[in-house]
Amino acid sequence: MNAPADISAPKAEFTFGGSGYTLPTYPFVTPPELKGETPARYPIVIVGGGLAGLTLACDLGLRGVPVVLLDEDDTVGVRGASSRGICYAQKSLEIFKRLGIYERIAAKGIQWSVGRTLAGNDEVYNFDLRKNAAQSDSEQPPFINIQQFYIEWFLVERALQLPSVDLRWKSRVTRCTQDSDAVHLSVETPAGSYTIACDWLVDATGVHSAIRKGFNLNVNPAKGDDRWCISDVRFKHHPPIERWTWVEAPFNEDRAVWQHLMADDVWRLDFQMDPACDMEYVSREDVVRERLQRQFGPDVEFEIVWVGPYSYRSQCLDNFRHGRVLFAGDCAHVMSPFGARGGNSAIQDADNLGWKLALVAQGKMPARLLNSYDEERREGARQNIEFTRRTSRYLSPENAAEKLFRDATIALARKYPFARALVNTGRMSSANVYPASGLHLGQGAGKHVQNVALTIDRKISDLVALQATRAHKTLVLAFGSCAAQAAAYTQALHGAPTDVIAIGTDAIDHQSKLAAQFGLSADGVAVLRPDLYCAGTAQAVDAATLIQKLKAWFA
Amino acid sequence: MKLDAHFTDADGFYEALLDAHKDLSAAQSAALNARLILLLANQIGDAQILRECITAAQNTH
Numbered sequence: 001m002n003a004p005a006d007i008s009a010p011k012a013e014f015t016f017g018g019s020g021y022t023l024p025t026y027p028f029v030t031p032p033e034l035k036g037e038t039p040a041r042y043p044i045v046i047v048g049g050g051l052a053g054l055t056l057a058c059d060l061g062l063r064g065v066p067v068v069l070l071d072e073d074d075t076v077g078v079r080g081a082s083s084r085g086i087c088y089a090q091k092s093l094e095i096f097k098r099l100g101i102y103e104r105i106a107a108k109g110i111q112w113s114v115g116r117t118l119a120g121n122d123e124v125y126n127f128d129l130r131k132n133a134a135q136s137d138s139e140q141p142p143f144i145n146i147q148q149f150y151i152e153w154f155l156v157e158r159a160l161q162l163p164s165v166d167l168r169w170k171s172r173v174t175r176c177t178q179d180s181d182a183v184h185l186s187v188e189t190p191a192g193s194y195t196i197a198c199d200w201l202v203d204a205t206g207v208h209s210a211i212r213k214g215f216n217l218n219v220n221p222a223k224g225d226d227r228w229c230i231s232d233v234r235f236k237h238h239p240p241i242e243r244w245t246w247v248e249a250p251f252n253e254d255r256a257v258w259q260h261l262m263a264d265d266v267w268r269l270d271f272q273m274d275p276a277c278d279m280e281y282v283s284r285e286d287v288v289r290e291r292l293q294r295q296f297g298p299d300v301e302f303e304i305v306w307v308g309p310y311s312y313r314s315q316c317l318d319n320f321r322h323g324r325v326l327f328a329g330d331c332a333h334v335m336s337p338f339g340a341r342g343g344n345s346a347i348q349d350a351d352n353l354g355w356k357l358a359l360v361a362q363g364k365m366p367a368r369l370l371n372s373y374d375e376e377r378r379e380g381a382r383q384n385i386e387f388t389r390r391t392s393r394y395l396s397p398e399n400a401a402e403k404l405f406r407d408a409t410i411a412l413a414r415k416y417p418f419a420r421a422l423v424n425t426g427r428m429s430s431a432n433v434y435p436a437s438g439l440h441l442g443q444g445a446g447k448h449v450q451n452v453a454l455t456i457d458r459k460i461s462d463l464v465a466l467q468a469t470r471a472h473k474t475l476v477l478a479f480g481s482c483a484a485q486a487a488a489y490t491q492a493l494h495g496a497p498t499d500v501i502a503i504g505t506d507a508i509d510h511q512s513k514l515a516a517q518f519g520l521s522a523d524g525v526a527v528l529r530p531d532l533y534c535a536g537t538a539q540a541v542d543a544a545t546l547i548q549k550l551k552a553w554f555a
Numbered sequence: 556m557k558l559d560a561h562f563t564d565a566d567g568f569y570e571a572l573l574d575a576h577k578d579l580s581a582a583q584s585a586a587l588n589a590r591l592i593l594l595l596a597n598q599i600g601d602a603q604i605l606r607e608c609i610t611a612a613q614n615t616h
Contacts, residue, residue: 405589407589408593418597
């Protein structure tokens with residue numbers, strides 16, 4: 001189905017003095033439908049090869065589920081552009097560990113630890129994430145900064161290794177309809193047009209989705225008057241390897257400025273603009289240059305890699321499932337970039353949908369399981385929009401009282417640690433919790449479980465690796481006295497797509513972190529979903545009841 | 556939320572509050588109050604009690 005991938009030959013190179021990045025391109029291959037073969041009926045088609053679409057394709061490929069991905073372009077990222085998302089949070093990194101691209105991301109990306117918040121000419125406070133390292137139980141770091149196109153590129157190369165994934169480039173969907181039996185697509189390619197039908201369609205085509213518009217679905221748009229201008233640049237002599245955020249920057253008319261870093265020594269400077277500014281003017285190269293000289297001095301040497309203006313906006317679909325069509329990523333929800341919630345939530349969408357879609361496509365679960373994708377990820381989007389709206393309100397006080405309180409937080413934060421919690425320069429994306437999830441078999445349901453270290457076969461390993469040894473299925477983890485009952489649980493769950501793990505035998509929790517992740521003491525049983533979420537726990541005395549509930553859930 | 560007096564020295568607190576505002580402009584008083592509210596809110600901490608206090612203040616003007 002695919003040509004073998006050569007992962008050792010990176011083609012994207014950045015050259016100082018050049019015109020930015022040269023992105024890898026992928027060949028159009030004439031599909032069977034245009035070779036006179038009978039059009040096939042596909043179980044799953046994904047449209048759009050961005051973070052959501054590619055993550056989902058890899059996840060389904062890992063589960064051996066046949067999937068076709070249609071992308072209208074033949075490359076990753078935005079043609080000629082450096083990047084959009086630059087920061088990938090722990091939950092995303094855990095997902096990428098499962099998909100097999102985490103090591104490449106860690107090798108290419110940047111991990112920073114010192115952050116400084118400034119106002120006026122001096123610092124309000126600073127932090128060093130290494131001092132908080134013990135607070136995290138995950139094998140992955142809190143985040144890695146790297147250009148979005150690198151993630152997409154690694155995902156494409158991973159997908160090319162997975163035989164059930166059929167990537168189709170230069171394939172533009174021109175029509176999409178559905179009836180009770182199937183979704184029907186018209187696809188335009190350089191070799192002509194064809195139609196295909198599928199059981200399930202995942203729309204991952206981004207904010208301007210023509211598929212979503214074609215179904216005339218309500219996205220509840222909200223716009224603010226806050227204006228920003230991103231400038232990605234490469235310096236000849238770079239600033240300190242730290243994240244700096246100015247709430248009020250003297251070199252930007254006392255408006256906010258973000259200074260982040262990413263791979264290849266490229267820096268992101270994000271400037272808050274006058275709400276009445278002309279966005280085209282502030283994005284002009286000479287205006288961007290002058291702004292950077294005001295910040296770094298007249299002699300600063302740099303090259304502009306990418307300029308991207310934006311204004312605050314949010315929108316969210318009423319339902320992420322529309323019959324046989326599912327929406328993931330920006331086409332389902334949009335929020336401002338604060339906290340890197342756009343790209344990271346698209347990755348979480350795909351992670352939530354992958355295992356559910358696989359079980360439905362394989363006939364192991366009824367289609368209504370997909371309603372839980374809508375419930376959970378729409379709740380995630382609601383949380384993300386709320387977080388970004390609060391940051392936006394802090395950075396753009398709407399009246400004198402809001403400015404008064406912001407001044408108070410800054411004045412107090414200079415002296416007292418408590419007030420630093422109120423200074424809101426963005427709250428980093430984390431795994432959304434689903435408190436009202438319908439997938440509720442017991443205590444702790446809807447809570448994310450971190451990828452803790454485990455010992456498997458006498459080797460240091462982790463929870464994600466344990467899942468891989470069990471085909472990424474739902475797992476029943478039996479702790480303490482319950483571990484001795486593992487064989488009985490396995491018998492009770494006969495025929496269900498799940499495996500029982502005796503902790504202490506099949507895997508050793510050598511740092512005693514796993515049970516605590518579920519809120520259990522030494523004894524008990526926990527059901528771990530394939531997306532590293534808890535579906536329910538029980539103390540030893542109630543373990544058999546939880547097992548029966550799980551069996552009934554799969555029945 | 557406590558609605559009965561909880562002060563160890565109600566008159567003493569009130570006088571200290573007035574003294575802190577003495578000779579301040581309206582803008583300086585407003586800024587002092589904002590800082591004071593945030594300091595006091597952190598002493599309470601509990602989200603539910605803080606919400607009840609905001610509502611009670613809104614409903615007594």
